[in-house]
Amino acid sequence: MQRLVCKRLGLGILRLSDQPGGSLQYCANVLRPAALFASKVPEQPTWVPIDHDRVPIDHDSLPEVPEIDLALVEQLERISLVEFNNEAGLRRLREAVKFANQMHVVDTEGVEPMDSVLEDRECYLRSDEVTDGNCVEDVMSNASKVEEQYFVAPPGNIPMKKRDKEHLSGILNTPTDGDKAS
Amino acid sequence: MAVSTTKIAILNLALPMRLKHIQSSLRNSKFIYACSFCGSSHQRSFTKYSSVKSNQRVNTDGGEKLSRKEWKSVIGLEIHAQIKSASKLFSGAGTQFGMSPNTQVSLFDAAFPGTLPVLNQKCVQAAVRTAKALGCHINRVSKFDRKHYFYADMPAGYQITQQRHPLAVGGSLTYVFQCSSTSRVERRSARLIQIQLEQDSGKSLHDLENGISLIDLNRAGVGLMEIVTAPDFTSGDDAASFVKDLRDILVALGTCDGRMAEGSMRVDANVSVHLPGDPLGIRTEVKNLNSTKNIRLAIDSEIQRQIEVLENGGVIENETRSFHAEDGQTVAMRDKEKLLDYRFLPEPNLPPLVIHLDGSTVSSGSSSLYVTLEEAECGKDKVLLPEQQRIILETKYGVPLIHSVVLVRHGLFDLFEVLVTHHNCDTRATAAILKTSFMSFLDDQKEEVTRNPVTTEQLAELIHIFQRGEISSSSLSIVLCELSTNSHHSCQSIIEERGLWMESNNDIILAAIEEVLAKNPQNVKSYKKGKVNQLKVFTTKVMKILEGKASASHIQSLIKDKLDK
Numbered sequence: 001m002q003r004l005v006c007k008r009l010g011l012g013i014l015r016l017s018d019q020p021g022g023s024l025q026y027c028a029n030v031l032r033p034a035a036l037f038a039s040k041v042p043e044q045p046t047w048v049p050i051d052h053d054r055v056p057i058d059h060d061s062l063p064e065v066p067e068i069d070l071a072l073v074e075q076l077e078r079i080s081l082v083e084f085n086n087e088a089g090l091r092r093l094r095e096a097v098k099f100a101n102q103m104h105v106v107d108t109e110g111v112e113p114m115d116s117v118l119e120d121r122e123c124y125l126r127s128d129e130v131t132d133g134n135c136v137e138d139v140m141s142n143a144s145k146v147e148e149q150y151f152v153a154p155p156g157n158i159p160m161k162k163r164d165k166e167h168l169s170g171i172l173n174t175p176t177d178g179d180k181a182s
Numbered sequence: 183m184a185v186s187t188t189k190i191a192i193l194n195l196a197l198p199m200r201l202k203h204i205q206s207s208l209r210n211s212k213f214i215y216a217c218s219f220c221g222s223s224h225q226r227s228f229t230k231y232s233s234v235k236s237n238q239r240v241n242t243d244g245g246e247k248l249s250r251k252e253w254k255s256v257i258g259l260e261i262h263a264q265i266k267s268a269s270k271l272f273s274g275a276g277t278q279f280g281m282s283p284n285t286q287v288s289l290f291d292a293a294f295p296g297t298l299p300v301l302n303q304k305c306v307q308a309a310v311r312t313a314k315a316l317g318c319h320i321n322r323v324s325k326f327d328r329k330h331y332f333y334a335d336m337p338a339g340y341q342i343t344q345q346r347h348p349l350a351v352g353g354s355l356t357y358v359f360q361c362s363s364t365s366r367v368e369r370r371s372a373r374l375i376q377i378q379l380e381q382d383s384g385k386s387l388h389d390l391e392n393g394i395s396l397i398d399l400n401r402a403g404v405g406l407m408e409i410v411t412a413p414d415f416t417s418g419d420d421a422a423s424f425v426k427d428l429r430d431i432l433v434a435l436g437t438c439d440g441r442m443a444e445g446s447m448r449v450d451a452n453v454s455v456h457l458p459g460d461p462l463g464i465r466t467e468v469k470n471l472n473s474t475k476n477i478r479l480a481i482d483s484e485i486q487r488q489i490e491v492l493e494n495g496g497v498i499e500n501e502t503r504s505f506h507a508e509d510g511q512t513v514a515m516r517d518k519e520k521l522l523d524y525r526f527l528p529e530p531n532l533p534p535l536v537i538h539l540d541g542s543t544v545s546s547g548s549s550s551l552y553v554t555l556e557e558a559e560c561g562k563d564k565v566l567l568p569e570q571q572r573i574i575l576e577t578k579y580g581v582p583l584i585h586s587v588v589l590v591r592h593g594l595f596d597l598f599e600v601l602v603t604h605h606n607c608d609t610r611a612t613a614a615i616l617k618t619s620f621m622s623f624l625d626d627q628k629e630e631v632t633r634n635p636v637t638t639e640q641l642a643e644l645i646h647i648f649q650r651g652e653i654s655s656s657s658l659s660i661v662l663c664e665l666s667t668n669s670h671h672s673c674q675s676i677i678e679e680r681g682l683w684m685e686s687n688n689d690i691i692l693a694a695i696e697e698v699l700a701k702n703p704q705n706v707k708s709y710k711k712g713k714v715n716q717l718k719v720f721t722t723k724v725m726k727i728l729e730g731k732a733s734a735s736h737i738q739s740l741i742k743d744k745l746d747k
Contacts, residue, residue, distance in 0.1 A: 079331075079525065115530070116533070121533040122536045124533075125306065126551070130276040149283045153395045154395065155388055155393050
């Protein structure tokens with residue numbers, strides 16, 4: 001996969017070393033390292049957690065974490081394909097919702113929601129010419145199963161494995177614990 | 183044509199469930215219906231998937247009206263029309279139909295990480311032209327969104343569409359409703375809700391025996407115009423007529439090639455039924471109807487199914503169904519997925535799409551492409567849309583709607599105009615000939631109007647001869663065939679050669695009539711008893727003897743005179 005991306009970017013491949021276990025390491029041979037990899041992302045995180053003394057948040061005025069029942073868990077699993085198959089997962093979900101609810105403190109009266117950082121620009125239009133395609137090997141290179149130039153997929157919709165959720169019944173529908181840690 | 187009273191008596195009972203089979207067997211017999219659209223009574227036979235209009239009644243001769251409940255059906259359509267562009271909506275891969283699988287796929291279409299969408303100018307122009315032709319209000323600024331759902335033919339896991347701020351809103355279309363069982367036509371109007379740009383998904387071939395699906399991404403990413411209508415339709419015929427007119431408009435504008443069989447245009451129908459006075463019923467969606475015939479059959483069978491379920495005390499579920507043409511039934515498609523949550527979010531990689539009024543609002547110095555409303559409106563090659571052509575035919579040339587619909591649908595408008603204006607052909611004769619003999623001639627030759635095997639001059643000459651009553655329409659078809667093979671012959675010479683001149687000698691006609699009447703004494707008797715349609719039978723037989731070289735109406739009047747003496 002990395003080889004493919006490097007090839008597309010027009011970078012050469014340089015073989016670094018041959019490990020005893022048989023795996024190889026590759027490194028992209030970059031022509032102008034400084035220009036390509038000058039990143040605007042700072043090396044250390046610059047955000048700080050909320051200091052509750054300076055910014056008091058009245059937790060009672062925030063919306064409640066909704067009740068998470070079995071039907072909701074199944075629906076979330078179906079639309080996200082992420083499994084919540086243990087207590088830790090569910091607890092993390094509840095805490096994530098509680099954490100996100102802190103945003104309700106911010107006053108957004110009269111402020112238009114932002115779509116993206118590009119919303120002040122105009123969409124660029126490209127002329128209608130065939131400039132791409134005809135790269136079947138590249139396109140199929142990641143597929144695990146291929147048949148006569150078709151991708152092979154499970155029939156119909158992608159099935160969700162029906163897992164037994166009995167072990168979760170103890171922790172579902174219980175009220176949130178009293179800790180207010182963010 | 184009276185319906186037997188026993189049948190009516192059984193239908194009138196509120197049958198318990200165990201006797202419902204009687205009703206269903208009655209369904210397979212013929213009943214007289216008053217067609218709710220044209221009011222004329224005609225025989226209809228019920229079949230499993232008959233196109234029973236939802237608010238139809240069964241009438242008896244005694245004037246006693248037995249009605250099933252008067253259900254009102256409500257249908258809304260979503261038409262997905264593939265834009266006729268060389269490359270896809272957001273990538274540079276080609277869009278040709280029928281190419282080897284997965285060859286017209288770029289890395290963006292296959293959802294490789296690190297690829298980004300770039301919008302195609304031609305697709306935007308096509309959508310703007312279509313929206314203008316359908317009378318929509320075009321939003322100067324429209325935005326793209328992501329619609330998330332998992333399916334193997336959509337590798338990204340989401341489809342880029344325009345849900346919040348579509349390209350165009352509102353609009354309406356005046357179309358000609360054509361009843362499929364009678365020849366009734368009338369103009370109707372349907373409102374449009376919006377037109378938006380979106381990506382197409384790939385194609386999946388389901389191999390149920392081996393339990394796999396084969397995915398071809400050639401179609402993934404091709405630009406689609408989704409045209410959403412208001413729920414203004416009431417039957418399968420209604421919806422099918424609308425789709426036919428819409429297809430003609432898109433093909434005339436050049437924005438879609440309208441080949442439903444190839445999948446360039448697909449229709450989803452939202453169907454619900456309710457009793458008058460009640461709120462709208464729960465709707466089901468019938469997906470991927472790919473021919474006008476299937477649209478009509480699927481919608482009518484779905485209406486029928488919903489009525490049956492509700493009359494038996496059941497409940498309609500809000501689900502997606504697909505249509506099996508072999509059985510003529512709709513079947514539920516996916517497992518019950520209540521609350522299909524698409525989790526719409528704004529597409530972060532695409533800035534808002536701006537449609538300029540004209541070139542003046544574009545920032546100077548920018549070399550990039552843009553789309554203006556001005557170029558969509560004016561066009562030196564301004565195309566006449568089908569409805570405009572029909573209006574011209576009716577107002578300028580006096581062609582009734584029932585004929586103008588056929589002429590326009592088969593692209594005969596230009597030919598008609600040339601024949602009538604340049605060659606001074608009579609409008610009625612021209613309309614009749616073009617609609618019947620000429621169309622069947624083209625069908626036989628498997629040619630299009632643009633590649634007419636016969637020259638316009640020859641056609642005009644033939645029509646003049648027909649106008650003068652010197653040749654019958656069946657002989658005209660023969661001459662057309664001759665002309666296509668030997669184009670250097672003149673019409674006159676062909677008619678002479680084949681002896682196709684209209685029989686002007688009345689004696690010969692009368693002799694033929696005598697022969698027919700002598701050979702069919704039974705039919706003469708039934709005519710004298712009052713069966714007037716025997717006249718037609720006689721006329722056909724006489725025409726056969728005369729090899730079609732006479733006017734049917736003339737023969738019929740001669741026979742009538744003879745028999746009524």
